[in-house]
Amino acid sequence: MISPIVAVVIISSIGGFLAAILVFAERVISNYGEVKININNGEKKSIVRGGASLLETLVAEKLFIPSACGGRGTCGYCKVKVLEGGGSLLPTEEPFLDKTERTQGYRLSCQVKLRQDISIEIPAELLTIHEYACRCERIKDLTYDIKEFALKLIDPKEIKYIPGQYVQVLAPVYEGNPEEVYRAYSISSDPADNTSIELIIRRVSQGICTTYLFDHLKEGQDLKINGPYGKFYLRDTQAPMIFMAGGSGIAPIKCILHHMKNSGIKRKAVFFFGVNTTKDLFLIDEIGQFEKVLHDFKFIPVVAQPEENSTWHGTTGWVTTAVEEFLKKTPDIDKYECYLCGSPGMIDAGVKIFKNYGIPEDRHYYDKFA
Numbered sequence: 001m002i003s004p005i006v007a008v009v010i011i012s013s014i015g016g017f018l019a020a021i022l023v024f025a026e027r028v029i030s031n032y033g034e035v036k037i038n039i040n041n042g043e044k045k046s047i048v049r050g051g052a053s054l055l056e057t058l059v060a061e062k063l064f065i066p067s068a069c070g071g072r073g074t075c076g077y078c079k080v081k082v083l084e085g086g087g088s089l090l091p092t093e094e095p096f097l098d099k100t101e102r103t104q105g106y107r108l109s110c111q112v113k114l115r116q117d118i119s120i121e122i123p124a125e126l127l128t129i130h131e132y133a134c135r136c137e138r139i140k141d142l143t144y145d146i147k148e149f150a151l152k153l154i155d156p157k158e159i160k161y162i163p164g165q166y167v168q169v170l171a172p173v174y175e176g177n178p179e180e181v182y183r184a185y186s187i188s189s190d191p192a193d194n195t196s197i198e199l200i201i202r203r204v205s206q207g208i209c210t211t212y213l214f215d216h217l218k219e220g221q222d223l224k225i226n227g228p229y230g231k232f233y234l235r236d237t238q239a240p241m242i243f244m245a246g247g248s249g250i251a252p253i254k255c256i257l258h259h260m261k262n263s264g265i266k267r268k269a270v271f272f273f274g275v276n277t278t279k280d281l282f283l284i285d286e287i288g289q290f291e292k293v294l295h296d297f298k299f300i301p302v303v304a305q306p307e308e309n310s311t312w313h314g315t316t317g318w319v320t321t322a323v324e325e326f327l328k329k330t331p332d333i334d335k336y337e338c339y340l341c342g343s344p345g346m347i348d349a350g351v352k353i354f355k356n357y358g359i360p361e362d363r364h365y366y367d368k369f370a
Helices: 004-029 054-060 099-104 126-129 208-216 248-265 282-289 319-331 345-358
Strands: 035-039 044-049 081-085 106-108 118-121 129-143 146-155 166-171 181-186 196-202 222-229 242-247 267-276 296-303 337-342 362-367
Touching: 044 146, 054 248, 099 106, 129 208, 146 208, 146 222, 166 196, 166 208, 181 196, 181 208, 181 248, 196 208, 196 248, 196 296, 242 248, 242 319, 242 345, 248 267, 248 337, 296 319, 319 345, 337 345, 345 362
Parallel strands: 035 118, 242 267, 242 337, 267 296, 337 362
Antiparallel strands: 035 044, 081 106, 081 118, 129 146, 129 222, 146 196, 166 181, 166 222
8 A cells, every 4th residue: 555655745746746747838838939929010120029919919019909818719709800820710719700700710728829921911909008107096896796997097197998898907916816807898987087996896716807906906906907998989960868977887888877877968868777686786876866856767777586675676586588578668769879798698699689679780889898
């Protein structure tokens, strides 16, 4: 019988051997040497070490590509056009690329590994995305799992964004997290002040960035963000609007409502805000104030399952059900625009309902953060 000490030695030796193999693979087998990146027909060129993903390599070169999922291949936002050198399309990319995009050479930059020289095209506006040094001025509890973070810009001191857009927050290395990662969060603040931003963030269980923000970041500490990104913003029309959000998805719509107030926009709008229980409600009074200052605005919070002892007397049930009841009673509903932000499941259900009631798909606008 092998003694415990000998067993430990054997296991340790095997572990060390496997670790050596991984190091060898990283340094030799997966070492593709220097790789040239040609961007927008020579507008920008970089020489980098091969082996990493295109997304993380571009970020290291201070070229920031949208990525709501932090490069995990689940959001589909980090699309770039690869002209040559990207290798074959991967199964992980296929669900996010339609037939036209595949024909034109679009890829998910987080899934493309740099193994050879590569030529890509990215939208010109992404070349102007900035990184910002910020100071966390305030952390406010909104619910048991949602916080509001107020960030003061240090360098640059101002940010220009369209209400509804988002930024990416850098979670640095900390105990339990061996590498830097970015995560996307929508701006919730009043855009009248471009020297600071506010973010409304829900804790994700074992989430790398939310663990940093909730458990490590303190008021007065510095952090980095980059942006702005996104095509979720108020369209310049006179169409009536339906806003629908769940949980922290309230953030970009709150920003848009501030913008409507500041700009004197007089469009009919109704906002359905869905949560699971009354303890998930937040900012109800603040959003309700917009009913007093906007031209024709109605705010409808919806609680799916109020607690037994709850004093809630508002709308109950699924937020999508409340929206559908509104659609049934509203004439000329096909004239409306729809703005949605929340979980993929809520958005998919909402889009289906809007289509069923005749609102064209080209008037559905949403942020779907998985």
